[in-house]
Amino acid sequence: MIEISHVNKWYSPTFQVLTDCTTSVTKGEVVVVCGPSGSGKSTLIKCVNALEPFQEGDISVDGTKVNDPKTNLPKLRSRVGMVFQHFELFPHLKIIDNLCLAQQKVLGRSSDKAVAKGMQLLDRVGLNEQAQKFPAQLSGGQQQRVAIARALAMDPIVMLFDEPTSALDPEMVSEVLDVMVDLAREGMTMMVVTHEMGFARKVANRVIFMDRGEIVEDAPKDDFFGKTRSDRAQKFLSKILSH
């Protein structure tokens, strides 16, 4: 579904953020990307739907090359759901309108259909009573669940999560993870940047560990948690699992 091959990215000639990153995500797979901050994991996931440009290498989603200038990026992005660290709901629109905007403007759905779809998804994330409120009236956890519903409303073929729980208060993390676990169990293809190792243990097929812009470890979940090979990954794991 996602093919990343030999991606190199520089912010400036002397500052390389991604070094020769190669990996893939197959259909129905859940891949967790972890690593210390500044390791390039968020940058890598943003390259997948071309929110960040990169200078070398190739990324293709469902056979479409994202770094090909001829690619219709809006069309490609509409099929790739993305959830951000800071939710990024549109604050001037009601919750239901947040869910309907792209359905109508990008997919051309009628208002009735978009609202029906939106309400169905709000129901799914347990927020159908908040439809007429504005984002600022919701808690962080609720906002992030709306953001997931908004991405799902586009019927994406793959979902990208960029640290979806790291801006949340601890007591709200689980309500968001529950939604993501359900999604994974239903067979959604997911690439998730997160530090939530509990989530990784529960539903991930593979875990990728990144450090200083490189993919250091790319292993099936059980291998990753059972017999981590690299020192760097071991150190990282021992730090975040020590509490």
Place this chain on the structure above:
Amino acid sequence: MFSNFDFGVIIRALPYLFYEGMTFTLMLTGLAALGGLVFGTAIALMRLSGYKTLGRIAGVYVDFMRSLPLVLVIFWFYFLVPYIGQWLTGALRPISVGAFASSLITFIMFEAAYFSEIMRAGIQSISRGQPAAANALGLTYAQTMRYVVLPQAFRNMLPVLITQTIVLFQDTSLVYVLSITDFLGAASKVAQRDGRLVEMYLFAAVVYFTISCIASFGVRRLQARIAIIR
């Protein structure tokens, strides 16, 4: 000075002052603000587009307009527009443009320079995550601006935009250099005709002051309400 102050002069002139003068002033203010906002937003988008040439053209335009006294622009524009029109259409003679059209175009172009700076600040106040989220949903650049960025920028900047419009409302009185009958022009004409300078100019000042004051008060109320919504 006030011993022979004649309120009757003012009252008799009221219909003329408001039907002709104030209608013109408000129409010019409204249309110029609207046009300035649209044109100014386009300039702001040019400056933020990331295309160097486009941004530079917009920058030069804004700096140029803001470096000239408004009266001079109004004056020059009135004489230049007919020739520009002739040049553009290839007509044989200078195109005759009415004083209203000429002053409206001038104000739109002049205000666009100021509105563009306000809108630029407004657009820059939106976090980069917002357009990123809109793009990630498949919205094009134009749709992202139209449905996500500009509505928020406009809302955030509304108090400043209205304040600028109040300034514009007062500035429209400068069209007197074209002998146009705006509110001040009408008051001035009556003042000259009846030799009642004190009454008419004092009354004009009171009217400008009252309207601007009420509008400013409205802006403060609006600011408080926007602060609550955020």
